[in-house]
Amino acid sequence: MNKIFRTSTKLLGAVCGGLMIAVSAIPQAVVAQQQPTASLSKVNPCPSIFYEEPHNNRVLVPQGCPPNAFTQRQATQGISPRETVPGTPSVSVIQPPLPEKQFDPVATITPSNGRVDVRLKNNTNAAIAYQAIGHTRQRVLPGRQEVVLRGLPVAITITAVRQDGGFLRMTPTTSESGLLELALDEATEFRNSQTAIRIQQDGQVYLN
Secondary structure (H helix, E strand, C coil), X not given: CHHHHHHHHHHHHHHHHHHHHHHHHHHHHHHHHHHHHHHHCCCCCCCHHHHCCCHHHCCCCXXXXXXXXXXXXXXXXXXXXXXXXXXXXXXXXXXCCCHHHCCCCCEECCCECCEEEEEEEECCCCCEEEEECCCCCCEEECCCXXXXXXXXECCXXXXXXECCCCEEEEEEEEEECCEEEEEEEEECCHHXXXXXXXXXXXXXXXEC
């Protein structure tokens, strides 16, 4: 009788142990199935364009990203990028100078329901790579062509760089209600060139 009882006890322990393992594995399997979907919806907050020339020496990276050359130089002056949350639609890349170094905005636009449209006009013969950071992938605008980026939420940063390595000058030509037109022209000197434009939540526009 004792032998039968001990055998029954072992069988019961094995069954219970198997059930506990199976139950604990179910949540892990569910999490494993959900992770790919969540990762697909995230926007890379640290795109490689920040570490390519000329952005490497001209554009601040978001907080949390590895610093590029420009970010390291600015850090020595007490200027750092704003805190950003990976995957959020608003990715802060360039902020205006600190109050003691504040520049006047180059233009002012009135956002419509917190959004703006931006028309880029490529007045050069070179192709220009552009990107609305956190909202679009890098795209190419051929020479003498234009494109309209619609419904961009503010604040927003737009970068642009000539693919032939030449210098670029950004000039706002019109700023109607909810629409900013930006002329992209050739610059002859580095000190006159820009690679990014920042539209603040209040509609003020800054160049970098």
